[in-house]
Amino acid sequence: MPAHVIDSHLFRDMYGTEPLRAVFADANLVQCWLDYEAALARAEAAEGLIPTEAAEEITARARVENIDFAALKEGIDETVHELVPLIRQLASRCEGDAGRYVHWGATTQDVTDTGLVLQLRQAHGHILHDLQALSGELAALARRERDTVMPGRTHGQHALPITFGFKVAIWLDEVRRHIERMHQVEPRLLVGQFAGAVGSLASLSERGPAVQARLMAELGLAMPAIGWHPARDRFAEYGVLLALVAATMGKIAHEIILLQKSEVAEVEEPYRRGKVGSSTMPHKRNPMLCEGILAEARLARGLVPTLLGAMEAEHERDWSAMHVEWAALPEICILAGGAVAHTLQAIRGLRVDRKRMRRNVDLLHGLMMSEAVMLRLGEFVGRQTAHEIVHEASMRAFEEERPLRDTLLEDEHVTRHLSAQEITDLLRPEAYIGLCTYFVDQVLANSTEE
Structure with missing residues (x-):
């Protein structure tokens, strides 16, 4: 019975996907281990360490459907070892003396x-x-x-x-x-x-690197510089x-x-x-x-x-x-x-x-455009002074639930420099989106999705 949400029959699709669960399922795990053992045998046969016929037999038997999972579980419990029971099963299923070459030189x-x-x-x-x-x-x-x-x-x-x-x-x-x-x-x-018992490849000595190179080529993996x-x-x-x-x-x-x-x-x-x-x-x-x-x-x-x-x-x-x-x-x-x-x-x-x-842009009745007004007014009175003027108008608009345009038009410090039409134009949101569309285009121009 599943005991984790990832594998739960009820909830598993809320926490993952079936393809990823299949990757980490027991059957695929064991097959990956068997693929390694088969590839190792082929690499060692190519280097003359084991008979070619043995490598062929090991490869033919290294299929998950040949494994007795109940016996494998029992073997793991008995040996307290994750791999030895699988090695034993694979070796026992090989005909002739091919089984004696399973896992040769590896740990x-x-x-x-x-x-x-x-x-x-x-x-x-x-x-x-x-x-x-x-x-x-x-x-x-x-x-x-x-x-x-x-x-x-x-x-x-x-x-x-x-x-x-x-x-x-x-x-x-x-x-x-x-x-x-x-x-x-x-x-x-x-x-x-592929490094052997302590990483030194003592089991194969000078023949180890060649086997390692063939093994990694078989598996489509890179070779490490060291174990x-x-x-x-x-x-x-x-x-x-x-x-x-x-x-x-x-x-x-x-x-x-x-x-x-x-x-x-x-x-x-x-x-x-x-x-x-x-x-x-x-x-x-x-x-x-x-x-x-x-x-x-x-x-x-x-x-x-x-x-x-x-x-x-x-x-x-x-x-x-x-x-x-x-x-x-x-x-x-x-x-x-x-x-x-x-x-x-x-x-x-x-x-x-x-x-x-x-509609949400207009929710604050123009307050979102305070920066645009401040910067334009700042051209006449300086940025900091303009900030204080527009801040005061904004706070009155907010607290009295009135449009910012109205409170701006009531302030002579504003109207001395900005006309009613100019204020109206400054409060248009579409006119103050900055370079949003430019940046969208720039990201899309680098597109690899076409």
């Missing part, structure tokens, strides 16, 4: 570390694919909403007008940096392990990167939640008939998809200290570090990958209420 961590790298390569592909799809959706959304004026907010309050496309372009630029980081990490992450049994920075770095990715997904989701608040109502996450917001309040349209993304991001972030702690491996090998990684890396991959997939879902179906955005 357990060679297999388990490389197996985990093979799993991470698969997970990496799924997450990167969804990030690239998200980048494309964000680019399309930024282009569509390039000119849609909305309130810009700082400290939770209306600040200056911006465009929704400008906000989305910032998200897009951040996602693209993550895609770049995902590519940059590949040469450091996708590295195999990395006690060096866990590769896995820790990838975990930190995934937490960064998840944090961005959480940021986007949180922004949607804020913009979906009833009193704001500028966007709404995908809604379909049958989606229920509350068991007792029939009217609710809650941002539950985005709340789930935010939860995934928070959970992923919490795994980073765990992976950093696993870097403190003792001497030439430390089983406790591996145990931490086996638990934390699959979880952070599934959570971060789930956050990306769910954010993609949210953006694809996002509802944008342009009319509400425009």
Whole structure:
């Protein structure tokens, strides 16, 4: 019975995706270990260390469907060892004397570390694919909403007008940096392990490097300069990167939640008939998809200290570090990958209420345009003096719930320099979006999504 939300039959799709769960399922884990053993046999046969026929037989039998999982579990419990029972099963299924050459010259961590790298390569592909799809959706959304004026907010309050496309372009630029980081990490992450008992390859001596080169070529992985049994920075770095990715997904989701608040109502996450917001309040349209993304991001972030702690491996090998990684890396991959997939879902179906955005711009009756008035007035009286004049007019407008235009026209310090028409023109939000559309175009010009 599943005991964690990631594997729960009821809740698992709220915390991840089926492709990522399949990557870290027992069957795929064991197959990755078997792939290593088969590739090792072929590499050693090519170097004349074991018979070619033995390598062929080992390869033919190294299939997960040939493994008795009940016996494997019983063997692990009995030996308190993760790999020996699998080696025994594989060897026993080989015909002739081929079984005697299984795992020749390797150590357990060679297999388990490389197996985990093979799993991470698969997970990496799924997450990167969804990030690239998200980048494309964000680019399309930024282009569509390039000119849609909305309130810009700082400290939770209306600040200056911006465009929704400008906000989305910032998200897009951040996602693209993550895609770049995902590519940059590949040469450091996708590295195999064949180092023997303490990393010195004493088992194969001078023939070791040649076998190692063939083995890594078989697996499609890079060769390390030296064994990395006690060096866990590769896995820790990838975990930190995934937490960064998840944090961005959480940021986007949180922004949607804020913009979906009833009193704001500028966007709404995908809604379909049958989606229920509350068991007792029939009217609710809650941002539950985005709340789930935010939860995934928070959970992923919490795994980073765990992976950093696993870097403190003792001497030439430390089983406790591996145990931490086996638990934390699959979880952070599934959570971060789930956050990306769910954010993609949210953006694809996002509802944008342009009319509400425009109405919200006018909510403060011109107060959002105070900077424009201040800077124009400052040309006559200086910036600081203009700030004090417009601040006083703004506070009266706010407290008396009146348009800023009215309080400005009542102040002779303003009307001495600015006409009524000029004040009216300065209070037009569309005239004070700055370079929002320019920056949207600049981000889109760097597009890799076409």
